[in-house]
Amino acid sequence: MRVTLYLRCGGVPSSLVELVSTGLATDHRGILVFTMPEGDPETEKVGTTDLTAFNPEGRIPILLLPDGRKMTQSGPIVDFIEDCLDHGTGMLPDDPWLRAEVRRIMWIIAADTQPYQNIPFIIQAMGEWGMVKAAPTVHPLRLHFIRREFGALETILAQCAGRFAVGDKITHADCFLLPQIRNALLAGINLADEFPTMARVWENLLVVHEVKAVLDEAGGVVQPLAFDAEKFEVYANMPGR
Ligand SMILES: N[C@@H](CCC(=O)N[C@@H](CS)C(=O)NCC(=O)O)C(=O)O
Numbered sequence: 001m002r003v004t005l006y007l008r009c010g011g012v013p014s015s016l017v018e019l020v021s022t023g024l025a026t027d028h029r030g031i032l033v034f035t036m037p038e039g040d041p042e043t044e045k046v047g048t049t050d051l052t053a054f055n056p057e058g059r060i061p062i063l064l065l066p067d068g069r070k071m072t073q074s075g076p077i078v079d080f081i082e083d084c085l086d087h088g089t090g091m092l093p094d095d096p097w098l099r100a101e102v103r104r105i106m107w108i109i110a111a112d113t114q115p116y117q118n119i120p121f122i123i124q125a126m127g128e129w130g131m132v133k134a135a136p137t138v139h140p141l142r143l144h145f146i147r148r149e150f151g152a153l154e155t156i157l158a159q160c161a162g163r164f165a166v167g168d169k170i171t172h173a174d175c176f177l178l179p180q181i182r183n184a185l186l187a188g189i190n191l192a193d194e195f196p197t198m199a200r201v202w203e204n205l206l207v208v209h210e211v212k213a214v215l216d217e218a219g220g221v222v223q224p225l226a227f228d229a230e231k232f233e234v235y236a237n238m239p240g241r
Pocket of ligand 1 (some may be wrong): 072
């Protein structure tokens with residue numbers, strides 16, 4: 001979603017970067033497993049739908065180039081596309097300090113928030129490493145890290161936000177912030193009560209046509225896809241767990 005928001009908000013034409021939906025399954029624990037789409041020309045070329053043949057981490061997003069090169073990680077993918085455009089998308093501020101501010105927010109989300117509140121991580125930790133058992137979406141570890149990092153972001157945004165995360169134009173920072181807020185809403189966080197500046201930015205983002213379209217396509221303002229609850233129940237209640 002970070003990359004999709006960047007492409008749409010930056011007006012990158014689909015003739016330049018085409019978005020392709022992955023296949024989606026769940027493993028025996030209920031954890032989402034992404035696969036390459038069946039019948040896609042790129043899948044056919046490599047000869048498998050197994051995502052690890054495209055990204056050794058087995059994660060999305062993946063940027064596929066016509067010459068066969070493959071780039072992964074949302075930040076580097078966005079940076080690469082931005083660098084390839086003749087005049088960029090105009091989303092990054094000209095001022096170097098503000099550009100760093102944009103990247104600081106991206107990094108706080110990508111490196112310090114998302115991995116620790118990630119439902120696959122939480123399910124695995126409960127099932128295999130004896131972590132406290134609780135419903136994955138509202139697990140205390142998940143809530144702790146979302147609140148800890150959102151608290152930091154709230155302080156940062158109080159200094160640099162305008163209409164959006166950094167100033168009055170949508171930047172890469174908003175493209176990273178929005179999916180994380182969506183995840184926080186799934187965790188039951190009350191944004192307006194706890195993080196008012198972030199809540200203001202979120203409300204401003206929701207009325208942007210491109211953002212609204214991406215959210216509608218992805219199932220709404222609250223993150224809907226998390227895990228297979230039935231498989232998780234069976235897995236979590238197996239003897240010895
Ligand atoms: N740091 C990575 C995170 C990517 C990531 O966690 N993607 C999720 C989907 S949103 C995924 O592929 N999860 C499957 C897995 O963890 O096996 C990035 O920014 O691209």
